[in-house]
Amino acid sequence: MSSDLPDTRTRILTATWKILESRENPARMSDIAKAVGISRQALYLHFPNRAELLVAVTRHIDEVNDIDARLAPSRAATGVARLDAYVAAWSDYIPEVQGVARALIALQDRDAEAARAWAGRLAAVRHGFEAAVQAVDDSGALRPGLAPAQAVDLLCALVSVETWTRLVQEDGWPQDVFTATMVRLARNAVCTR
Amino acid sequence: MSSDLPDTRTRILTATWKILESRENPARMSDIAKAVGISRQALYLHFPNRAELLVAVTRHIDEVNDIDARLAPSRAATGVARLDAYVAAWSDYIPEVQGVARALIALQDRDAEAARAWAGRLAAVRHGFEAAVQAVDDSGALRPGLAPAQAVDLLCALVSVETWTRLVQEDGWPQDVFTATMVRLARNAVCTR
DNA sequence: GTGTCAACTTTACACGCTGTCAAGTTGATC
DNA sequence: GATCAACTTGACAGCGTGTAAAGTTGACAC
Structure with missing residues (x-):
């Protein structure tokens, strides 16, 4: 409990998960960044591209569930x-x-x-x-x-x-x-x- | 039988039909144009955009069948x-x-x-x-x-x-x-x- | 206090595809 | 010989992804 916020990577994963659940039009990288509250480029510091972000989200969902x-x-x-x-x-x-x-x-x-x-x-x-x-x-x-x-x-x-x-x-x-x-x-x- | 070739519009429709049947990756407008044997821009003389071309192809398929x-x-x-x-x-x-x-x-x-x-x-x-x-x-x-x-x-x-x-x-x-x-x-x- | 480092921001740009625009070319028809 | 429709060529804007580079910030070490 030393930090209140989960780390950025986790925040990206959950935000992407939620945004993909809610809207049907394909969420752009900039939409996801906005949802997380970081810049679009920061996404690329954690995931090399859209595909790997999505894959990581599926793994995250499996873990949480x-x-x-x-x-x-x-x-x-x-x-x-x-x-x-x-x-x-x-x-x-x-x-x-x-x-x-x-x-x-x-x-x-x-x-x-x-x-x-x-x-x-x-x-x-x-x-x-x-x-x-x-x-x-x-x-x-x-x-x-x-x-x-x-x-x-x-x-x-x-x-x-x-x-x-x-x-x-x-x-x-x-x-x-x-x-x-x-x-x-x-x-x-x-x-x- | 005054003309051997079907008109360009029909050739576009059949070519698009075939190219979409064969390949699974989404045929680009330039791919379709190449298949018809015309320039990419000529496609836009017959159909305002990709969506309307596709719709016309479905109608064409219904007609032919x-x-x-x-x-x-x-x-x-x-x-x-x-x-x-x-x-x-x-x-x-x-x-x-x-x-x-x-x-x-x-x-x-x-x-x-x-x-x-x-x-x-x-x-x-x-x-x-x-x-x-x-x-x-x-x-x-x-x-x-x-x-x-x-x-x-x-x-x-x-x-x-x-x-x-x-x-x-x-x-x-x-x-x-x-x-x-x-x-x-x-x-x-x-x-x- | 100063230096360092990681995380993040801002700005800019290349690429691929769609769709638009404008200026030719060509060939049939009057 | 003029005209007109169909088509070509070349250029460009817009949008989204991904890359690159320089700047900011805050924590931590010494």
């Missing part, structure tokens, strides 16, 4: 319940990362580093879905004729930031309705009835 | 079959519009006109889904507890350009597998079993 704790229930479950738990956990996590995610997606076209960063995040989510599908398959509940890899593809495509944006942000669905619907949909998509 | 004929089978069907037919028709149309769609989506953040244009296209698709859901509801097959508007939201979010890009473009699904999966998924999502 204790991503491991969020996923614990999913890892504890088995069979279809494991799929349910993972879909619910990821669905409920999307609101936290949605802002940065959209910024990274938008940057993807022009910035190779942003593309790699976002691909890395997707790979992590995919990894979770792979474990969930494995659990479903182990319990014999995987839909016949559906290869595990295909099931994972489908789940990643369905329970995505894009779907969340459409339903929650644009169509005004409450978060809990979104999560419940995704859980049902995911089960229907890859499990036997 | 005779969108009405594609939707005829869907309009002829009733009940759940109508939903199936519409989902299949839209799924099979996505590959045609996907290039321009992605360009418009990318432009959305920075260009209000592009945002409106893309919203208009989505509204047209949504209108089709509304009719399909109505048909399902009329036949008493709409999932209990699911409001028609919610069903439409869900279908729009599921059978989307974004989902297609993920599964077909990134995961390498064959188009027919995508379409079949979307038909099944859509039915599971909004119909009683």
Whole structure:
């Protein structure tokens, strides 16, 4: 408690997080600087470019949210319940990362580093879905004729930031309705009835 | 047959269409001009800006593909079959519009006109889904507890350009597998079993 | 007190892309 | 031979990112 203010780097991360959450038009570096209360150039003292700032924000969000704790229930479950738990956990996590995610997606076209960063995040989510599908398959509940890899593809495509944006942000669905619907949909998509 | 070449406007439209289909990085105005074989400035003699060019390309694609004929089978069907037919028709149309769609989506953040244009296209698709859901509801097959508007939201979010890009473009699904999966998924999502 | 150092500010500028402007060139038509 | 539309060439403003350089400030060492 020797210092009241968190260090500048942390202030940048939280301010960027918040500004990306709130506004949909892509926050410029100058907008972020203004939000932090520093000059635009000071941003470049802490992060070499926009892409790395965004990546650092995602890591910061994971840290603050204790991503491991969020996923614990999913890892504890088995069979279809494991799929349910993972879909619910990821669905409920999307609101936290949605802002940065959209910024990274938008940057993807022009910035190779942003593309790699976002691909890395997707790979992590995919990894979770792979474990969930494995659990479903182990319990014999995987839909016949559906290869595990295909099931994972489908789940990643369905329970995505894009779907969340459409339903929650644009169509005004409450978060809990979104999560419940995704859980049902995911089960229907890859499990036997 | 007085002239062998189509007029410049048409050549711009088809060239833009093709270049957007092939490459994923956003084609610049100079890239398009080069593909047409004219100067960058000549583009601005035909279209006031990038957004209106893209919009014109979507209209051109609709014309070339005779969108009405594609939707005829869907309009002829009733009940759940109508939903199936519409989902299949839209799924099979996505590959045609996907290039321009992605360009418009990318432009959305920075260009209000592009945002409106893309919203208009989505509204047209949504209108089709509304009719399909109505048909399902009329036949008493709409999932209990699911409001028609919610069903439409869900279908729009599921059978989307974004989902297609993920599964077909990134995961390498064959188009027919995508379409079949979307038909099944859509039915599971909004119909009683 | 003076010096030093890190963090930050201010100002300026290069680059890439979009869109605008103005002055040619060309080729068909009257 | 004049005219006109379509197109070219070249130049430039605006905007956002990222780089560069010189100046300010405050803490800490000695």
